[in-house]
């Protein structure tokens with residue numbers, strides 16, 4: 119895999135959504151565990167180059183397809199040997215690439231009611247239109263936690279129909295989307311677990327935590343991440359401490375690196391980001407505090423809104439996002455120095471975004487400031503230094519896993535994920551479009 123080729127953190131699609139307020143923090147809200155089903159499947163996941171991945175079975179006879187689990191993607195997408203009217207494994211699939219052979223599945227139904235989807239700006243196909251058609255097939259999950267299998271006899275999937283083969287081999291054969299769905303969205307935009315909730319197979323609420331920052335991997339069944347479709351693991355967090363936030367479907371979400379697509383999309387799990395403190399010092403998240411702010415190029419629509427955290431569990435979600443002023447203060451307080459200039463967000467365990475990679479003295483880490491993030495004006499997540507210092511990318515080196523964010527250039531939103539959530543539980547509910555955040559139980563990391 120080419121190191122310079124950034125991929126599918128954020129496969130981007132075509133939606134012309136009417137911005138929708140969602141559920142405004144309904145008081146007394148409790149996660150609906152799918153009123154018509156309490157089905158769930160526990161999916162421990164390993165890392166792929168770009169983030170958490172797992173195997174599903176698709177079609178008849180079953181084919182194993184490895185999928186990147188992506189909160190920012192929508193309908194499950196699989197790479198197929200369809201090439202714009204020509205069907206050829208030899209010509210359309212790079213040798214060694216995992217894929218789904220739709221023509222080898224007796225249960226695959228080509229769905230011509232869905233028009234071809236094509237958009238520009240995806241990280242997956244730079245320079246190529248990301249062109250997909252639709253079909254339906256049988257899809258099964260297998261749990262490495264308890265051996266359970268759970269199948270949907272038929273779900274709508276998106277099948278690649280590129281104009282040529284992908285330029286490189288990916289270590290995934292497709293992307294498993296988990297993005298929120300607005301009521302007016304049709305099946306073109308439905309993630310598989312959303313469809314399985316609608317079919318009464320899965321509950322509507324989904325839980326996630328990662329084990330990379332914990333004492334051991336036991337709560338992820340020996341793997342790095344745990345996703346539960348249709349439920350949550352209430353042994354890792356206290357449900358009384360969960361704070362629920364409505365998802366934003368703001369049009370301001372379609373801007374900035376990796377979220378800027380044509381046609382635009384706004385369906386991401388996202389939460390109002392209302393504050394940041396380095397130690398006890400607060401930094402402004404307002405547009406006019408951004409270095410590149412220029413009144414003549416201001417966005418009257420997006421500048422006045424609260425900043426938005428877009429939750430992203432793959433490697434774009436690494437790096438604690440913060441305004442430049444906070445980043446500069448952190449560099450100074452940690453006495454950090456530039457160690458590498460070749461940063462590649464989305465591929466590495468350190469995501470310093472538009473900045474270089476900064477190194478600190480490992481012996482001083484415990485003296486560094488905490489970072490406090492406030493979400494929705496009602497919940498704080500405080501990171502201790504070990505959560506934002508990476509020791510995994512290069513053995514023996516301590517790197518600042520922080521990412522400066524220039525709101526004037528990147529937009530009102532930015533990615534949040536692995537760094538900020540390393541000691542939190544995240545849940546998202548397709549029935550309510552609410553995101554729930556809870557601290558993981560302390561005994562898991564202390």
Ligand SMILES: *[C@@H]1O[C@H](CO)[C@@H](O)[C@H](O)[C@H]1NC(C)=O
Nearest residue numbers: 164165171172173182183184
């Ligand atoms: C998927 O299955 C293949 C074998 O069929 C295995 O080599 C691979 O490690 C599995 N990947 C994941 C992410 O479980």
Ligand SMILES: *[C@@H]1O[C@H](CO)[C@@H](O)[C@H](O)[C@H]1NC(C)=O
Nearest residue numbers: 200202203228251252277279
């Ligand atoms: C791929 O595109 C071609 C040309 O538009 C079309 O004939 C074919 O049916 C498409 N493949 C699928 C699986 O939809």
Ligand SMILES: *[C@@H]1O[C@H](CO)[C@@H](O)[C@H](O)[C@H]1NC(C)=O
Nearest residue numbers: 201202203204205206209281
């Ligand atoms: C299909 O492949 C043939 C042979 O490579 C080529 O001549 C033809 O233009 C291709 N058709 C399409 C629609 O790409």
Ligand SMILES: *[C@@H]1O[C@H](CO)[C@@H](O)[C@H](O)[C@H]1NC(C)=O
Nearest residue numbers: 133134231232233304305306
């Ligand atoms: C689904 O919605 C999209 C966008 O509104 C539209 O282009 C597409 O035709 C719709 N598909 C169906 C099957 O109605």
Ligand SMILES: *[C@@H]1O[C@H](CO)[C@@H](O)[C@H](O)[C@H]1NC(C)=O
Nearest residue numbers: 409410411412413414415416
């Ligand atoms: C502000 O924007 C205007 C118009 O695009 C441009 O001419 C000017 O150079 C910008 N100023 C700064 C400080 O970036």
Ligand SMILES: *[C@@H]1O[C@H](CO)[C@@H](O)[C@H](O)[C@H]1NC(C)=O
Nearest residue numbers: 375409410472473524527528
């Ligand atoms: C990255 O930072 C440089 C210097 O601060 C700036 O000129 C450039 O526009 C930034 N690019 C993005 C995408 O933020």
Ligand SMILES: *[C@@H]1O[C@H](CO)[C@@H](O)[C@H](O)[C@H]1NC(C)=O
Nearest residue numbers: 395490491492495496497498
């Ligand atoms: C979050 O922490 C900051 C700094 O300590 C504090 O000022 C703020 O009130 C806290 N917010 C919440 C919702 O607790």
